[in-house]
Amino acid sequence: MIKSASIAAFNWKVLLKSLFCQLLVLVLMLAFVVISFGVLAEDILRVITDMRINEFIEHTASAIVGGEFNSAAFSAELTEMINLLRQNISSIRWPWGGVTMSYIIVALVLIVYRLFVSYADVTSACQIEEFMTSNASRPFMWFLLKKQGRTWAFSCLQLLCTLPLDILIVTGTLGLYLLFLVAFGWWTIIPAVIIMVVLYAARHTFFAFCLPAVVCEDMPTRQAFKHGVSLIVKNYWKVFWKTLVIICIMLVISTVGIMYIDNGWAQTAVVTVPNFILFFFLKCINMREYFEANKRPYFHKSMLIEGTARYNKRQKKLQKNSSKPV
Numbered sequence: 001m002i003k004s005a006s007i008a009a010f011n012w013k014v015l016l017k018s019l020f021c022q023l024l025v026l027v028l029m030l031a032f033v034v035i036s037f038g039v040l041a042e043d044i045l046r047v048i049t050d051m052r053i054n055e056f057i058e059h060t061a062s063a064i065v066g067g068e069f070n071s072a073a074f075s076a077e078l079t080e081m082i083n084l085l086r087q088n089i090s091s092i093r094w095p096w097g098g099v100t101m102s103y104i105i106v107a108l109v110l111i112v113y114r115l116f117v118s119y120a121d122v123t124s125a126c127q128i129e130e131f132m133t134s135n136a137s138r139p140f141m142w143f144l145l146k147k148q149g150r151t152w153a154f155s156c157l158q159l160l161c162t163l164p165l166d167i168l169i170v171t172g173t174l175g176l177y178l179l180f181l182v183a184f185g186w187w188t189i190i191p192a193v194i195i196m197v198v199l200y201a202a203r204h205t206f207f208a209f210c211l212p213a214v215v216c217e218d219m220p221t222r223q224a225f226k227h228g229v230s231l232i233v234k235n236y237w238k239v240f241w242k243t244l245v246i247i248c249i250m251l252v253i254s255t256v257g258i259m260y261i262d263n264g265w266a267q268t269a270v271v272t273v274p275n276f277i278l279f280f281f282l283k284c285i286n287m288r289e290y291f292e293a294n295k296r297p298y299f300h301k302s303m304l305i306e307g308t309a310r311y312n313k314r315q316k317k318l319q320k321n322s323s324k325p326v
Contacts, residue, residue: 001242003300004285007128010302014127015280017140021120022276029113056081058259115159122151125215128287132298153221154214161207169199197251201244208232208239211283212290235293246282250275
């Protein structure tokens, strides 16, 4: 973890550029939805507000911490919230169709967002790989333009592999709690949350070496995915516990942000920005583990290497300073 943190720290400029790209995608997607589907966006915001998710999460978390959690009451509140969601969805206005069209549009928007939010992943990983391999750094925009083919291939393949699994994890864990664990008492929500977090971390770990393989190996994206999955099998637990720690920190930050921040924009910033940063740190962890799994030497901190652009620039600066009159 220390070497991964060092890699992330020395690539802070890459982090900022990657963060900017992800926030830009989020803002543009929100703006597109509001401008193109103003009536629909207004209705969806009303539905989310009427559900009072913040109050539900805050009440549930406070009850668990205080030891006052009631499983039956939780199930009743959750069922009531789901029923309210169904009723409110039926009231959503859509000028070219009914509820079915609204479902389709919302699903498509979420899929497009998932596709574009990983747009800078290959570029960021390329810069991290170059830093670890040669301690050098070419411009972010150079990689962004040069790696367009791999960027879109990776984003599409990642979406196809991970989105169905994420849906199964959420619905499966929730269904497990509602169907089998309610009868065991208030404490059963804790195993349900733990199961969801562990499964989500396991999903991330399973595909942890796919992005490094796409960047480091000279092979097609699909073949690189297979190579990454096959390589993670021998190193699964080394990567899993680190991924689990990062996912738990994300969960804590998101829960605190939802519970204690009422302003929608501030809440979005608190929930998204730290999580984007932690995802970048997770990329550095995966890249380091990939190098170690392949027994490849790597740099984890910035060094002056003779002949590199950074070394020549430093030498010119030293010569310039030494030539100044005292």
